[in-house]
Amino acid sequence: MSDIYQHFRKDEEPFIDQVLEWKRIVTEQYRMKLTDFLDPREQVIVTSVIGRSDEVKLAFCGGYPEAERKRAVLYPEYIEPDAEDFQLQAWEVAYPEKFASIEHRELLGSLMGIGLKRQKFGDLIFSGETRQFICSEDVADFVFSQLTHVGRVKVSLEKIPLSKLKIPEQDVEMRDDTVSSLRLDALCSSVSRQSRQKAQTLVKNGLVKVNWKMVDDPSYSLAEGDMLSVRGFGRFTLKSIEGKTKKGKWRVTFAKQK
Template sequence: MDSLIQHFRKDEQPFIETTMGWIREVEDNYSPKLTGFLDPRQRFIVESIAGSSMLLVGMDGAFIDAERQRILIYPDYYVPETADYQIAIFNVKYATKFLKLEHKDILGSMMSLGIDRSKFGDIRVGDDEVQFALVGELKDYMTANFISIGKAKVTMEVNNHRESLLVTTETWIEEIYIISSLRLDVVVAALINLSRQKAASLIHGEKVKVNWTVRNQPAFELHESDILSIRGSGRFKVIAIEGRTRKDKIRLLIGKLE
């Protein structure tokens, strides 16, 4: 286990300790443990640690291709069901004739209610409605308190029919990059065809995020399942590190959001 944990970043240690606590809880009680909504990198960490402990994991984010999902850690005897993930799905209705809500509007309103980011999952914005996933225990609270987004009055409806959920229109284009290292400046330079010096300037200028956190150190090392946002250039994800070439370069499989 120690040899596995040392491969994660130092600033991921608090989450790793939390994950270890979940693992111990499942092992001690021999019963499932449900997490909040996790991003792809967090899920990668949980999967890695749970797998080394001979436990199984299931994931559900309600939406097809959900970016944020809850994880169920469970012993091998257990057979998970959809209800185990305890996800409430809401439709948000508003006067689309007068305004158009965006993802950031909904996210900001939820955060203003004091709801932790781990308590809600993906937010999908359609032509005439918004849908989002929430931990089941907050369903009544959300129904009573989520009555407006900015100046827009909204009506909340619980959606119990997954077949009616909005489908993302996001498309990720995959491409292999041959790079010398996993340093952030090296990868950014390769992704957007810049010199390392210019890539480092972007990073120092806090224009690059990794897993939704600004990273301003060019030497920051990327790992599998990381999500990169480069201001003005879009979003990328590290799908896999596919070994090395004969010249000892790294083969990196990257997805770019179109």
């Protein structure tokens, strides 16, 4: 089992340990295990670690099919989870739309400001002037009582069913490329369509995030499912790594959010 670590980055080992513990709980206690919200890279890791196990099955749900952040349920083969097992609560934010606006970073910052970790929240959904988000049921009452302002804007929350989520039409551009390595500077060069030297400058200046965390090491290695954000150039998901060409370059596919 220790060989599993060689397929992942060193900084991912604590999360892998957590996934293995979830698997142990399911196999030894014969019950479902519900996780917090996972980002796309964490979903890839869980899927890889659980694999095609006969003992433990895996399902994801984030409130709607295209959700970026999802909760996972690990379960014995004789149990079939349903939608209620994911324990999701959707909210709509009421605010004076004619006199104020709420940006994504402001809503996320206010949610983090009430003292809960990011893993308790799923996607934040912006459609026109409508602001909605999803959280886990176990913190729903706390969120309702604590989130009274977003920045300086006074807000109130209304519980809504998942069916009332106003999902904007997905506008995603798929981009295939070949890169010399899976280093952060090489992939930044690809998505920004700049030289590798300029890409290194972006990284070193703290303008690049991987999975929502600033990374300033150009040699940092990316993996399938990573979310790459380059200030001024947008957000990209490394959807797939298809192996190497005859010249030794990596074939990769990015999904760019327009």
